[in-house]
Structure formats: C-alpha cells, structure tokens
Amino acid sequence: MINIRKSTVHTANTLRAQALVNDHSVISSAEFSQSRKNISLVVTSTQLKSVNPHVTYYRSGRNLSEVVLRPESGNRILIGNELIPATVVVVNGKITKIHPGVLDPISVCDCGNVINAGDSVVMPGIVDSHVHVNEPGRTEWEGFWTATRAAAAGGITTLIDMPLNSIPPTTTVSNLLEKHHAADGKCHVDVGFWGGVVPDNVDDLQPLVENGVDDLQPLVENGVVGFKCFLIHSGVDEFPSVEETHVDEALSKLKGTGSVLAFHAEVDCSSNPENDANPNEYKTFLESRPPQMEKDAIELVAKLCRKHGDVRCHIVHLSAADAIPTIAKLKAEGYPLTVETCPHYLTLNADTISDNDTTFKCCPPIRNPENQEKLWEALKEGVIDLIVSDHSPCVAELKQPGVKDFMSAWGGISSVQFGLPIIWTSAKDRGLSISDVSRWMSRNPAQLAGLGNTKGQIQEGYDADFVVWDPEADTLIEESSILHRNKLTPYKHRQLTEFKAVW
C-alpha cells in the first residue's frame, strides 16, 4: 500500500459554499431560490458576508452547519458509483449521516436548514488538481479571487495551484508562505498547492540535509500536495527544467514521505519545423511538438519510476496516445504511476483549428481525432486516471488570436470554469456515466492530492463539498459568462450542459 499523506488545503476565510450559477453569473443562494421555482433552498444559520458590492456570497462551506441535503425525488445523489435517492445530513461542513431514501428532514435531524435539490444531480464537488493561479507576480494573468470564483461557477470545490507562473515560484518554504499570504481571504473554493522541483533546489538538497534542513521535506510538512518538474523549458525562465540526475535525486528525497512527483512529460527532440513553415498555421506548431517528445519523456519517467519503486509519480496533461502502452505496462507491473489528461485533448480537434486562432495553443498540443479516441479508451480502461483543466491563462497581449502567431503566442488554455460541462457533453455522447465523470474529476484527483480521505466522494465523515447540476440542460458559453480574469478561451460559443450550484 502506498502511504497517501493527508495534505493541507488553504481553507482560512474560504468564501466557497453557495456560489451559484444561473443566467451566466454567480448569484447568491437566496436569488437562486427565487429563480428556480422547483428548488427550495433555505439556509438560515449562516451569515451573509458581502465581499464584493456586486455579488453576494455566503461565507459558508465547511462552516455550513446543520443542513439536510436531499433530492425532491428520484435517483439523484451519487453515493459510491450509484445515483440513488438519499438524504444527507451535514454538520459543521462534514457529512455526518447518509440515509437511503428521500426522508422528511425532521425525521433525520433537528436541523433548521433544508437544501432541497429538486430533480438536480448531487455529486461530489469537482477537484481540479492542475490550475495555474499565477498570483503573486503575474496576477494580471489570473489570481486567487478570479480563478476560484470561476472554479466555483464550474462546480469545483477544491483546486490545487501549480508551482509556476507565479513569481516567486513555489520552490521553497518561504515562497509557499508568500502563496498562502497572497491567497488569504480571496478563495471561493478550497485551495492547495503544488511545490516545484528545479535544478537549484535539487542541487541544494544534500548540503541542506547535512545542515539539518532540507528544502523538500519542509515543503511536504508545510502542506504542498506534491511536486512538479519540467523535462523541457517550462515557458517561464524562473522555473527551469530538470535533468535526469535532478529527478533521480528528488525521488530519493521523496522516498517515505508519501508525496508525489509530477512530470511535464515532453523532452526536446530534433523535429523543429522547416524554416519556411508558416507560423500562423496550427499545423506548424503541431509538427514542432510531435508525439515522440511525450513518448521519450514518458520512457524516462518509466525508467525512474521503476528505479524508485514506491515513490509516487504522476504524468500531467497527457496528449500523445502513442505513450499509452508504456504507461499501461508500468501500471500493470504495479508501480504507483498516475496519469491525467485535459478537456482540450478529449474534445478539441487539431484538424479544425483555424489559422491564427492561438486560443487553442497549449503544450503538449491538441492532436487529431484518432489520437483523441485512444485517450478516451485509456480513460475507460483506467490507464488514464483523471481529468483536470490545466487552466493556464495569460494576458491578451501574449495570446492575441490573429495578431500573434502559433510559435510566439503563450501556450496555455483557459477553462477552469468549464471542465465539467465540457467533459459531460462528450462523455454522455459516448454512453459514459455520471459516475465515470465523477471518478475522473473528483475521486481520483482528490487521491492524487492526498485528499482521498476527505474529498472527492459523498461519504460519511467526508467534507460537505457538493456540485448540484442538471445533466440534461444546455447553456451557451459567451464572454459575459466567463469569470476568468482574461476571457480568451477556445470554448467560447460552445453549447454545453448547464450548472446550478456548488456548496
């Protein structure tokens, strides 16, 4: 058994709870109750906290106490792998009791508060373990206030911030404390942090250990959920890539901690585009980052994973299906490897990306439909474990569709708000279930982040993190509905399923 450490998440001053989505905006639960005749929502014991003159949020979440949550009828609460009728009692932000059936609240709890979910689906809140918040340092790209508000609007109740694109990057304890300070009072959802492995902090490990201080161990103890490294240029100079020797040393340091090392799995190979290739065509960018770059990187990860045995390794944002056999083999051998992919690799199509539309640029790149179908198959077979956003926005000047070319535009896709509707829209067409989606987007990411004992499932003793939504409804993504700080996204004007509420 791998020892999954319980991670620390930033919950102080959490604003999450009843950030509700309706008519393309986040509204209060009181407004929600009025706007949906078939749903009654009464939460009387929590204090309204006005943190923004234009929007009212409940200060609630884990502070939410004495609430009974139930559907009006039908099999609509996801417990384990089944949608069943159930009545859930929440006390002080924890699920204390799950009763089968839709019961009279008075018979299960003397709570004064009843959340009647009507005919909506009640599912564990989404856990997005791959988000670039970029604050401090590049707050004009995104920030804790905007990223977590957009996340709440997308059904996410926990997000884990990546260690790079903020300045400073999260590579030391003091930098982590800067992150906590920057996040304080701005989080609408629970937030955790990844640490980073860079050449500098790996080189420092041994002398630091000899002096009784180790840069990685304190980061683990101070609550990073794990570490990320790059095997190729990261896109920002302050977070340099690592070599095999650095990774080898880092994995040695992580042995016995229960922590995990995540890899941006691309390595350079000799396939740069011809000098005369047109940088405004998507094809030019795609050919500059062939599947072989991922395949070679994952071969290296496999080698190191086998060498270090029981240290957890994780591959972020897999795009190239060519690497799936290597991954499947390693997992079949019993090594603790997990793999994620992203909504853009599962739903967008390289063949239809227009010239100059740099909103689609990300690394590794979006590939063709044949590749995409293999990713779905790997998800179904459990070779790919989870789906996360890799929300990686920037200011418009660095992305600029039509102005920047593919080779010079920022590589990163903004989508933290839309992961669940994007995936459900495609998953239901493939005959996949709500339970499948919840496993990929809640349970497995929670386990990756060391939160598998408290989040990602509706179970007694777990955190009361819920997303309430209607899998049959549709909505159109328009600029006015986007709550990310920067609104450029390839999903604009897409028709997706609609959300109702998160707690």
Ligand SMILES: [Zn+2]
């Ligand atoms: Zn990323």
